Amino acid sequence: MERALLSEVQYDYLRHKLLERGLNYAPLVAEVIDHVCSRAEDLLAAGLPFDQAAHEALAGFNRPQLEEIQQTTFSLTTQHKHAMKTIRIGLLVSYALLFVGLFLKTLHLPTSNELLVLGIGFTGLFVIASLFFRYDTLGAERQQLPLTVFRVVFSLGVVLLSWGVLLTFLRFPLRYELTVGGLVLLALSAVLGLVGSQGIGFNLTSHRKLVLYNLVLPLGVIVAARLVAFVALKR
């Protein structure tokens, strides 16, 4: 069946919708737009009005799905997948350092402080590095400076806050400064996110790994290490 081509206005509408939803990884932009347009043309040929055809054609391309397609394609086709593997291993090593450091600290054994500082430092470094090995930082169709600024402020905020919480728990110096600094940066990133939500495409789901790796997991490691150490002490 020969299907009619979309009009220029219809094409622009679909293209705009996809870009608005975060389609920006250059190697995929043209073919995803063509995919959605082809699907819409098939639906129009089947007798649907354009509104409905557009809605159905765009259904598989919401922001999270687009992000997944783009990040997967980026990871599979570039050498950055090796960097991501290194970062994941680095994070595991950082958590192991945190765990052993806390265990030793609870038992009042030497080198615990050194291990803790190394663990905290490496965790932050690897988490921040992981944020920049992404399709929209390295391979986006156009570099999004506001998004990068937001990401740096948000990342630093989470890292400082988590370090502040960790150091407060351990009663180390500089704990208040780091906690307050982290909170200020997070507030600033929230303002940036609200003010430029259209421009930077703020999407907390894309940062959930940052929060998970830098805040939730280290706190889990702390609790686990303390528990193991207490059990060891009791015995």
Added chain:
Amino acid sequence: MYSSELLKGTLSTLILKLLDDNGRLYGYEITQRVKDLTQSRIQLTEGALYPALHKLEAEGLLATETEYIGKRVRKYYRLTDLGKQAASDKVAEFADFVRTVLGVLNPKPGPQLGFVTP
């Protein structure tokens, strides 16, 4: 519809075979061909298709050419020489795999071992 686990291991074989049979295809056309050939029992998702196409291209098995349709850019994929070899190898490997799995699922009765009473 089959589970995504089953499809995962066969996606690149399906893509290579389709391109071997059809010369050149674009992304949406591949999804439609698969849908038609399987009476909608296999529906490729965009989330699986495009990363797989780009991976095969990065491995040198596919080459691309673009065509303009008005303002639209259409990207066609076709097999390279390396891709043609990979297509026949993968199809043969998959057919052999299916035979092997069927051998496990429907085992032929072997020779009966009888007990000899003294």
